Amino acid sequence: MNRPVRRSRERAATDRDIRQTARALLVEHGPEAVTLRAIARELGITAPALYRYYGSRDDLIEHLRLDVISDLGEALTAEITGQENAGAPRLFAICKGFRRWALTHTKEFTLVFASPGGSTGNSVAKLKQLTEPFGRLFLLAAGEVLLSDEVALPSDDVVPPELRDDLADYRDALLAVLAEAGTAVPAERLTIGTTYLMMQFWARLYGHVTLEVFGNYPIPVSKPDALFDALLADLAREIGLVLG
Missing domain, CATH: 1.10.357.10 (Tetracycline Repressor, domain 2)
Known part of the structure; x- marks a missing residue:
């Protein structure tokens, strides 16, 4: 994926996308599978982009x-x-x-x-x-x-x-x-x-x-x-x- 497309997808990723993806990982694989890296991979973005919404995995898990x-x-x-x-x-x-x-x-x-x-x-x-x-x-x-x-x-x-x-x-x-x-x-x-x-x-x-x-x-x-x-x-x- 080239850089402009990746940046576009990162801008398009919303809090709702992140939570839906986290929930899907939870239901399919269990709590241990819910990581920022796994969510980023599913959304096709970089893990650091998620820090705009959550400061850590613990923060995401709590939400x-x-x-x-x-x-x-x-x-x-x-x-x-x-x-x-x-x-x-x-x-x-x-x-x-x-x-x-x-x-x-x-x-x-x-x-x-x-x-x-x-x-x-x-x-x-x-x-x-x-x-x-x-x-x-x-x-x-x-x-x-x-x-x-x-x-x-x-x-x-x-x-x-x-x-x-x-x-x-x-x-x-x-x-x-x-x-x-x-x-x-x-x-x-x-x-x-x-x-x-x-x-x-x-x-x-x-x-x-x-x-x-x-x-x-x-x-x-x-x-x-x-x-x-x-x-x-x-x-x-x-x-x-x-x-x-």
Whole structure:
């Protein structure tokens, strides 16, 4: 390729082109394949041209991660839009939708939920990103459940003393995010014990889905849907609910 043509293509390469190419590499080959050099090769430009948009690979990966999280949030929102029953039915519908998405978007799941934090340190698996689409959707549904008198709230006594300060800080952040979204959960309902329960709920859901996505069940499972439904039923019972 001669220099004038290359320069023309570099000018024509847009942020949208870069992200679409990065997403295609992710879906086809996995997170490790998403490099500035590979993207430049696919677009027919030089790698330095990409630095007009992204300062590093980590910068690009973080934007790609946010794109994936946004898509997941939109997909799950579409699933529950128009659903008559809020509260627990909506929360568990989100759980089922998350599993379906993970099983059909394994490379995206790997990038967002199963990759080391690295320099970005923004794994949604930790539920740190409370204001991102997926985290917000999950937590708002959980907030609706907490407002239900049917839920059995645990005592703070169940929380190991070593975890209470961390959980208290996280509880305060949760209350602020829920209130900003229009779900005012009384502080007496979102106790440290309840926050601990929410953390355990997420850990079990995330752990189960991760085992299934990567085929790491300890035994062969011929009916994984039944196993996941049993997990949700167990989680429901632990908070005093019965799934219909």
